[in-house]
Amino acid sequence: MLTIEIPKSNRRKSEEDALVSFILSEIKEKGECVYFHYGVGWGNNWPHCWAKNTGSDAKDRHQISELAHDNVIRAFINKGYSVEYRSEIAAGRYVIIRG
Secondary structure, eight states: OOOOOOOHHHHHHHHHHHHHHHHHHHHHHHSEEEEEEETOSTTOOSOSEEESSOSTTOSOOEEOOHHHHHHHHHHHHHTTOEEEEOOOOSSEEEEEEEO
């Protein structure tokens, strides 16, 4: 069986594109984007991912590396968007981006 591995740089780009697309569509529709970033909480036992629906029962989690998430946040800050991190809980933290 042939297995094709996606290079890490391409995978990270895809992860970044998915999050950017989500953030921009939420900002366009609602004026802000609120999502949950898993894997950065004090419990530190959750895989790195993000989800629109928050909480441990979220069904729409999207895997993202820590580097890819940081790249996206840095890009929004550099473009003048307001980025707010809420208090961490065991699973992660809320991120709010306003344009």
